[in-house]
Amino acid sequence: MEINIHRGTKEIGGNCIEVSTQSTSVLFDFGMPLVEPDKTEFDYNKYKSLSTKELIKKKILPDIPGLYTGKSQTIDAIVISHPHMDHYGFMGFASNKIPVYIGNATNELIKISNTFTPSNVVINNPIFYNSEKLFTVGDITIIPYLNDHSAFDAYSFLIEGEGQRLFYSGDFRGHGRKGSLLTKLTNNPPANIDYLLMEGTNIGRTTKSKPEEEIENELVKVFKEPGKINLIYQAGQNIDRIVSVFKACQKMDKILVLDIYLAFIMAKLVKVTGNNLPYPSRNFPQIKVFFSSYASNRMVKELGKQELYNFQPYKITKDEIDKNYKNIVMIVRPSLMAHLKGLKNIDNGNLIYSLWEGYKTKGSTKTFIEHLINDRNFTYHYIHTSGHADLNTLKDLVNGINPKKLIPIHTFKKDEYKRLFKKPIIKMIDGQKYKC
Numbered sequence: 001m002e003i004n005i006h007r008g009t010k011e012i013g014g015n016c017i018e019v020s021t022q023s024t025s026v027l028f029d030f031g032m033p034l035v036e037p038d039k040t041e042f043d044y045n046k047y048k049s050l051s052t053k054e055l056i057k058k059k060i061l062p063d064i065p066g067l068y069t070g071k072s073q074t075i076d077a078i079v080i081s082h083p084h085m086d087h088y089g090f091m092g093f094a095s096n097k098i099p100v101y102i103g104n105a106t107n108e109l110i111k112i113s114n115t116f117t118p119s120n121v122v123i124n125n126p127i128f129y130n131s132e133k134l135f136t137v138g139d140i141t142i143i144p145y146l147n148d149h150s151a152f153d154a155y156s157f158l159i160e161g162e163g164q165r166l167f168y169s170g171d172f173r174g175h176g177r178k179g180s181l182l183t184k185l186t187n188n189p190p191a192n193i194d195y196l197l198m199e200g201t202n203i204g205r206t207t208k209s210k211p212e213e214e215i216e217n218e219l220v221k222v223f224k225e226p227g228k229i230n231l232i233y234q235a236g237q238n239i240d241r242i243v244s245v246f247k248a249c250q251k252m253d254k255i256l257v258l259d260i261y262l263a264f265i266m267a268k269l270v271k272v273t274g275n276n277l278p279y280p281s282r283n284f285p286q287i288k289v290f291f292s293s294y295a296s297n298r299m300v301k302e303l304g305k306q307e308l309y310n311f312q313p314y315k316i317t318k319d320e321i322d323k324n325y326k327n328i329v330m331i332v333r334p335s336l337m338a339h340l341k342g343l344k345n346i347d348n349g350n351l352i353y354s355l356w357e358g359y360k361t362k363g364s365t366k367t368f369i370e371h372l373i374n375d376r377n378f379t380y381h382y383i384h385t386s387g388h389a390d391l392n393t394l395k396d397l398v399n400g401i402n403p404k405k406l407i408p409i410h411t412f413k414k415d416e417y418k419r420l421f422k423k424p425i426i427k428m429i430d431g432q433k434y435k436c
Helices: 052-057 104-116 178-188 214-224 239-252 260-273 292-301 305-309 318-324 334-341 355-360 363-373 393-400 412-421
Strands: 002-007 016-020 025-029 078-081 100-102 126-128 133-139 140-147 154-161 164-168 195-199 231-236 257-258 287-290 328-332 350-354 379-382 403-409 433-435
Touching: 002 195, 002 403, 016 154, 016 178, 025 154, 078 178, 100 104, 104 126, 104 260, 104 292, 140 178, 178 393, 195 393, 214 231, 214 239, 231 239, 231 363, 239 257, 239 260, 257 260, 260 287, 260 292, 292 305, 318 393, 334 363, 350 363, 355 363, 393 412
Parallel strands: 025 078, 078 100, 100 126, 164 195, 195 403, 231 328, 231 350, 257 287, 257 328, 350 379
Antiparallel strands: 002 016, 002 433, 016 025, 133 140, 140 154, 154 164
């Protein structure tokens, strides 16, 4: 078996890993990078006018024969680990003749992103896998394992071919609402792992990550303050965080307001997975839906009016939010700023920022936060926890899987692996083939 990490050996994000035998090649993730080579933020808008050939020449796309449209197919399948752009964002360049193995909910979340955002990544040939259910591509066998991660429907993979066993961690953590999945994996790991390909996003950070339940408790403390609206700025597809916000609202008897985009996400995930997630329905009368103009127009254009009408019984207007602001918790983002400016009574509220702090200084996020704090006199609170494993959790995975060798990926700190983990380390470089 041969491993070729086309991207991810020296950076966080942009994962693209080829695993091959003499007869079969499988690509695990095909992500868009988060950073440029100089570690500044990657902006695809600078490159979107370029052809595939030009993008390969500039090393924006990896040079993988048989992957792209118009090339003879030598990649037998693509496996997507979860619905974050740094793991699937370049799928639009892959030949639509290549079958794509993907979680059902991941596929739905990608389609939702296409509906409500400028993203247009279409998975043409999805084949849905299930946790701990083996599937095969040629002579390579793969078993997915559902992960705890800030992305819903995230997986790691046991990969076996030509007598070698590789475990690819994907992105994971142990402090979210599905932390028991990691405990289950490390207590009963797959045996005889030759190579652990493990993410190290948080290597270099010494603090222990807060559990999601602690986030919930911190939210409750803020919600206790009387006479204030509570606005929460978080990632729309961080489902664990939405659940934490909902549970905090329950404890403090608050109304949770989701805009139509978030309402659609939650309703769709319940339909696809059967999970008991909170979503606008008769089962969760304390959840209301705000029909933001842009998202509503996108929904009608892409999906039809009926999808919009499905949320009509749970609609809340700006006037109703203004009138009941003391009892409102609303999940927001910069695109809702114009709507918030139309609310007269929300001054002096709480703004809860629940994202990586590095985003605060950039673009529309900076403008949005400054408007609420400086113009509307909001009190700022930072309540967040990482979507990735902290150091102790990484050590737990290494000790549990007990691989013969460890390969760093999805990290800026691969040189730290040797010091931190008592395993032989294989430090690969992008595009380097490693014969197992």
